[in-house]
Amino acid sequence: MTDAARIAWVDEQCRLMAGIREEIAQTRPFDGLTIGSAIHLEPKTAALVATLRAGGAEVVATGNLGSTQPGTVAHLRASGVRVVGEPTRDRAVRARHIDEVLDAEPQLLLDNGGDLFLRYLERPYAGLLGGTEETTSGRQVLEPHRAALGLPVLVINDSPIKAFAENQHGVGQSVLESYLRFTNRITHGERVVVVGYGWCGRGVADTFRNARSQVTVVDADPVMCLRALMDGFRTTSLETALADADVVITVTGGGRVLGPEHTDLLRDGVILANAGHEPDEIDLAAIEAQTGATACETLPDVRSVTFADGRTVHVLGSGHMVNLAGPGARGNSIQSMDIGFSLQTLCLAQVATGAVGPQDCVVPVPRAVDVAVAEGYLALKGMR
């Protein structure tokens, strides 16, 4: 399938956004406004951008580290959207892309990881109305800056709908799909360790269990470990879990999880993957830099590190979000993102029209938006 065909397929499948697109083409909440976005550039985002433009917005877009799809960039540019930069895994290059988006002085920011808002605080400009933050990681980054921001910033991640539809079910399914895509290995009977039992981790653990893997859960929070136990998973310390793992998947949003201090514990042939926002959950650079270690790319975007004693570990997507990395990455299912991006669109409209104010700085999606999205999706299924 060509990029154009896939983008058209995705757009056609985003039925919830299609309804919103029709509505805001009439109400035009974004007339005269520029939206600066810094979110994964892949086909579902193209559908989101088309929806925002239907509501009157100019969009200046850049991607995240390691997930930008060139076909989507080309499509957006051909349709008149200003896309800043090319795919990159270089933080300094990405920082320049963020600056270029802010140079356009957008009135609304659509952030994914807090980078736009944080940089805005360092180089403010007049006219920013506020915006949205997509992720758990971004909310954590922005929370300490509420007073300095003083603008409405709605956190899409803190909608219960985003949590279960995208983080749990969407990420769970797409991480399994990506594992199969990268490795072509069996899941049945495999010992899979999931590190982080939040919304995403619960989805990943569940999906691999449904694929008949033996799943062990590790979490820094004993309450989450108890939850995992009661959900029927084995739970133990990271060190104990690593010792008999065939596959280890990090999804914490909590910074560095796996580094050289853990590699002695890993069995030969173990597969490591990360689904958390930042690639440094697996400290690949330090793992590769260990004395006597050699590394190479055994498959496209699979780094294989062989240690001095002959054991090898394979790191999918070089530690970048596995469901958005590597050749043929699809990301989360279309419907989970249709729901998430419908929340995005309606929240940006709330900010644009002044329905929320400075008191709504780094707060969850308003309940009325959650209800509208839930009712809209149920109606599409003929259940309303």
Ligand SMILES: NC(=O)c1ccc[n+]([C@@H]2O[C@H](COP(=O)([O-])OP(=O)(O)OC[C@H]3O[C@@H](n4cnc5c(N)ncnc54)[C@H](O)[C@@H]3O)[C@@H](O)[C@H]2O)c1
């Ligand atoms: N790959 C994707 O498509 C995708 C989609 C949505 C979110 N995310 C990212 O996934 C990450 C997790 O999101 P979430 O919604 O599940 O977050 P969450 O806050 O619900 O859960 C995170 C869990 O990780 C645990 N944790 C934190 N640091 C840890 C550590 N060092 N060791 C073990 N456990 C640790 C926490 O106790 C918590 O239970 C975030 O970075 C988020 O941005 C990725």
